[in-house]
Amino acid sequence: MVRISGPQSLSALQKYFRPTSRTKTYLSHQLYHGLLLDEQGQHVDEVMAVYMAAPHTYTRDDVVEIHCHGSQQVVKSILNLYLCYGLRLAQAGEFTYRAFVNGRLDLGQAEAVASLIHAKTDSSRKLALAQVEGLLSRTLFDVTESLRHTQVLLEAWIDFPEEELPKEDLHHIQQVMAQVSKEIVEITDTYSAGRVLSEGASILLVGRPNVGKSSLLNALLGEERAIVTDVPGTTRDLLEEGVTISGVPVRLVDSAGLRESMDPVEAEGIRRAKQKIQQADLVLFLVDGSSEVGEQDLYAYDACQQAPAFLVRTKLDLPQIADTSFCPYTEYPVSTKVGLGLSELRSAIAEFLLGSYLPSSETVLLTEQRHYDALISAGRCLARFIESLALGLPLEFLVFELREALHLLGQISGETTSDDVLEGIFSSFCVGK
């Protein structure tokens, strides 16, 4: 379901929605059946829509809800349609936030709002830690503790130059920071696997007509088929299927519409195909092994050049005459007819998507973009820390990087206040005049 809120909601609905009954005016809180068409009048989806007039809505603003088919691709298309129209995506908790601003919430709900907005601005240790579960949380905690400990030492050297403190062993600190840096890299390295495992990866099948895309799709769905979201409709661009390959959730997208798009005279078609290819986590570029490579194959190859891709040589059961030396991708020969090469392809796909991560192993897995960003930035600070240390920059610049790294980690695991640092100094070292 796609929900739109705000004074422009109704005109946004009317822009693309064609009701089945020839309605001119929309009654509030009434469900209408119809088609959603894009700018060119192309069918996007068959939907049910409801317009709800202010103030009797969740947000107390005008609200439109569009109930569409469940596939992610459909939802994405509808969102795209409205983003191009000029609407923007709601932030986490924003509908509730609007409801609050407009005074709709009562006492009980108000409490919930605080935590919702909290999730949005998010730096409470408790809530954030609840999101980061188990091993990841423990690993981040250890990383933060190492940094805090180092900060305590450095700040003590700065603020208590005349006290008896441990010797300024920068070599040791360099080793500690290098270790922490390595740990952060190990965590961030899991992000692509983590994202794939939590959100699923999209794999696009590209190739000239009759190269064997549908057969490969069906073969990959095969016995490992977990969820199939078959989106019906003959005019649909893309055919999307959900499946798990070696434990990795994957959306296989057969570009039915791309067949026509590969026509060289249709520049627009090529552009759209390229766009789809860019969004894919992996492209399977299919070449019919049993026939000569033709112009259409080269166009298809052109379209996927920038994307991570495998070359799949199909129809291995027939005599092989295709010369694929033009294509640098790793080649996986398969025959869907006799079932050759499919398991190799499956493991290669899983291995590609997960990298070195093994789903069964006891390792940390990063799934949140926000956490990933914070860790990457913190990692950069530590890299600068190590570099500055090697350059012999004074202590305070080392602390500068450390403070920033801790601030970034604080967005995941709770802020380090200056009093935490002082407490660390006074409990670890005997200082005082």
Add this chain to the structure above:
Amino acid sequence: MLMSGYGKKYDVIVVGAGHAGCEAALAAARIGCSTLLLTMGLDTVAQMSCNPAIGGLAKGHLVHEVDALGGEMGLNIDATGIQFRRLNMKKGPAVRAARAQADRMAYSARMKTVVEQQELLDLKQGVVVDLLHAGDRIAGVRTRDGLDFLARSVVLTTGTFMRGLIHVGLNSYSGGRAGEPSSEGLSEALRGLGLTVGRLKTGTPARLSARSIDFSCLEKQSGDINIKPFSFMTDAIVRPQVDCYIAHTNKRTHQVIRENIEKSALFAGVIEGIGPRYCPSIEDKVMRFPGKDSHQSFLEPEGRNSSEMYPSGLSTSLPPDVQLQYFRTMAGFSQVEIMRPGYAIEYDFVEPTQLRPTLETRVLRGLFHAGQINGTSGYEEAAAQGLLAGINAAQSSLDREPLTLGRDQGYLGVMVDDLVTQPTLEPYRMFTSRSEYRLILREDNADQRLTGVGRLLGLVSDERWERYQQKQLQVGQGLQILQQETVRPSDAEAVAALGLDGLKNGISLEVLLRRPEINIEQLATVSPALAGLSAAALEQLEISVKYEGYIKRQVEQVERFRQQEEVVLPEGMDYAGIESLSSEVREKLTKIQPVTLGQASRISGVTPAAIAVLQIYLRKSRHG
């Protein structure tokens, strides 16, 4: 009691003539207010009750800020210091700090003279026992002698005197400082106004007779050869310096302390006030760090002509006989004589969260607090607050805009924000680690941060202003020189002097200065124009060029928070009525009454969610 008026009406009355009181009174008078400075004892103006030193990390920074704003502390220590050392010279430009040993008597005497000679300022002896007010504004003070002094503003700087209770071993008696009476009555008056009064504790070590110490057993510590003054007004300090010495406790010392621990007021549980973590007594250190067999102590001379030595780090509440016993276990101290025993002292303070960031109490307009009454410790912390309180007392009595300083403007801003925002759990001392913008709060640029502010208030003399502008002018010229002058491969002399063998192309001095191995003094040797600039200007140039990248990042951090800092929360906002806030947050906001959203965000327990709710609430109420 029969009361009588004093006749003369003042704009500002300052109660207490310690480090806070003197700065407050001088600032008020210099702004143009007729000012009265009332003290319990005219002979103890600007007394150093504890160690005879000014400055150190963050404290030296505060002194520079006081000086830049036209305060007296920097000038006073420059005039009466007997040993100067700059700390942390290798740890970065922002954490270098000046520290000096003072001649305690000379320090006090000079400050008294300055106060006595200040126009518009009367210095009088008197013990304030009550406050006078008219409606919600202070109207004056009443002394024990039955005199009423009237004023529109009053600054209280009570030090350790309010209900002061001295502990020596298990004996205790009333007193504000060794040999001086406590001040009774005033804290009841404050309670009567509805203020929450708490209790803190501090302590000081024994003073030892220099004659009885064998210094040959101790490590000597001398001052810097080239003295860098505290005040931007002092060109140079050339005078003979005295030495400090480093002594150590040992296992036997600790054994004596452990054997007598039940005689310590601290450990016997007779002290209710909370002592500072950063200034533990020697018995604290011995008991808390049993693995440490030795603690160091700096022996600081109390004056050029004084025999008293201050042994730092050895404050105590053990009885004098035990003090003597443990001192005599220490190397060089076998014959030592105690001249004054160490003691602990408990005193009343007023929870500073009841203040505005101007240091005015929220309960009574025109009433300001500064120094230990706000739960702080340290002469420098006191002086800086005294200056701010004095400024705002004057501004208030003249119906002018008050001064508040941001956390990005100075340690004074950091300190006051901390005081009025965070609950005081121990005496507050300044540390550089308390500042999130440390890199831009340096001693060297205190003038750039604050001289303009002081000038606007009327605290900065023409002479100081002229000096400051001259320095800024030179910095500007210097930057041009650095950008325009280059060293070419053909400049054989310069190439050799700077170690640039193999130089291929001409290179500007600015680019050279960015190199870690090249400093501005070296550049000055190859550039006569640069050599013509003052040392202060050169230092400024070096820091701003060498560390430009870091300083930029720090300034960006300031900008990131500026928005929140600038959102003003209306006074008397009804937090109880914002139901989306948790009851804990509502309670805290009601108690602290933050002035800006930024301040609110620093109250412990006020979550980002609560800040978001406040933002919504503000927007909503603004739009009706």
